[in-house]
Amino acid sequence: MPIKTFNMTQQKSNSESLPVAVVEDDSGLRGQLQRILASAPGFCCVGAYKSAEQALEGMVAAKPKVILMDINLPGISGIECVARLQKLLPDAHIIMLTIYEDSDLIFQALQAGAEGYLVKSSATDVLLKAIDDVHQGGAPMSSHIARKMLRFFRSADSTPATELESLSARELDVLRLLAEGLVNKEIADRLSLSAPTVATYIRRIYGKLHVRSRAAAIGRFSSLVRGKDAGL
Numbered sequence: 001m002p003i004k005t006f007n008m009t010q011q012k013s014n015s016e017s018l019p020v021a022v023v024e025d026d027s028g029l030r031g032q033l034q035r036i037l038a039s040a041p042g043f044c045c046v047g048a049y050k051s052a053e054q055a056l057e058g059m060v061a062a063k064p065k066v067i068l069m070d071i072n073l074p075g076i077s078g079i080e081c082v083a084r085l086q087k088l089l090p091d092a093h094i095i096m097l098t099i100y101e102d103s104d105l106i107f108q109a110l111q112a113g114a115e116g117y118l119v120k121s122s123a124t125d126v127l128l129k130a131i132d133d134v135h136q137g138g139a140p141m142s143s144h145i146a147r148k149m150l151r152f153f154r155s156a157d158s159t160p161a162t163e164l165e166s167l168s169a170r171e172l173d174v175l176r177l178l179a180e181g182l183v184n185k186e187i188a189d190r191l192s193l194s195a196p197t198v199a200t201y202i203r204r205i206y207g208k209l210h211v212r213s214r215a216a217a218i219g220r221f222s223s224l225v226r227g228k229d230a231g232l
Contacts, residue, residue, distance in 0.1 A: 018135055021047040021064035023055045023081065024097065025073055029120065033068060036124055043128065052081035060088050066131050069114065071098045071105055079109045086113040086212055090203070093134040106145055113212035116140035137184030137202075139214045164224050166208045174201045179218045 020037050022045060024030040030048050037045035047062035049055040052073050059067070067085065071078040082094050096109045096117035106117050116139045118130055130140040167175065170191075177187045184202070188195045206212060209220045 017042055017044040018066060018131065019044055019046040019062070019064045020066045020068065020131060021045070021049070021055070021059055021062055022068045023049045023052065023073065023078065024068070024070045025050050026070075036127065040124075040128055043131065052076035052078065052084075055081060056084055056088070059085065064089070064092055066135050067092050067094045068118075068131075069094050069096050069109075071096045071102075071109055071117070079105070079112050082109055082114050083112040083212075091199070095130060095134055095140065101145075103145060106141070110141070110145070110213055110215050115213045115215065117145070133183070137178075137182075137187070137198075137214065141215065163209060163220075167205065171201055171205050171208070174198060175205050175217065175221050178202070178205075178214060179221050
């Protein structure tokens with residue numbers, strides 16, 4: 001992971017440092033990620049684990065807001081770890097780390113609840129921007145992975161009327177803005193809500209649409225709207 005200087009437009013103060021955890025079996029890369037997070041303004045590393053087993057045991061106490069997860073871990077896989085962490089830390093945002101853009105594995109991780117991914121060779125400024133983006137409600141991923149998510153939900157059996165009607169008017173407003181690509185703060189500003197309130201609406205939307213991530217919610221919404229328009 002090449003190191004570059006990272007300049008955030010709005011750097012966080014030390015008291016507002018974003019807590020990040022790392023799950024990576026390669027000791028060299030794990031240490032490098034720790035050093036990057038320790039030295040970057042506005043970020044801190046609250047835990048570094050060499051296996052999913054260690055992460056599942058110790059991460060709840062660490063309370064990270066963002067998790068960097070190796071997709072290919074020995075023992076319990078990174079994908080399975082994501083699914084389990086969703087139950088233990090439902091408010092944490094997970095970014096998968098992968099050597100290559102393996103679309104099948106990345107897609108499985110997104111289905112499990114990850115909200116984006118990064119190639120391990122990404123520059124430090126790209127890494128830190130992705131961490132900040134996902135915390136703000138973004139979903140770092142390539143366009144072809146996003147299209148694959150959309151195709152999956154379009155092809156899945158659905159009952160559009162039932163699922164869309166289960167959403168409140170405000171939840172639909174939030175979901176439409178999610179689909180437009182807005183992050184939580186932008187949605188909050190647009191709807192005159194607080195960011196925590198938007199996060200609460202998003203969690204409710206996930207539950208009603210039976211998804212675990214922003215990308216999955218957007219894909220599901222698109223498929224439901226298309227199905228409803230088609231009269232399914």
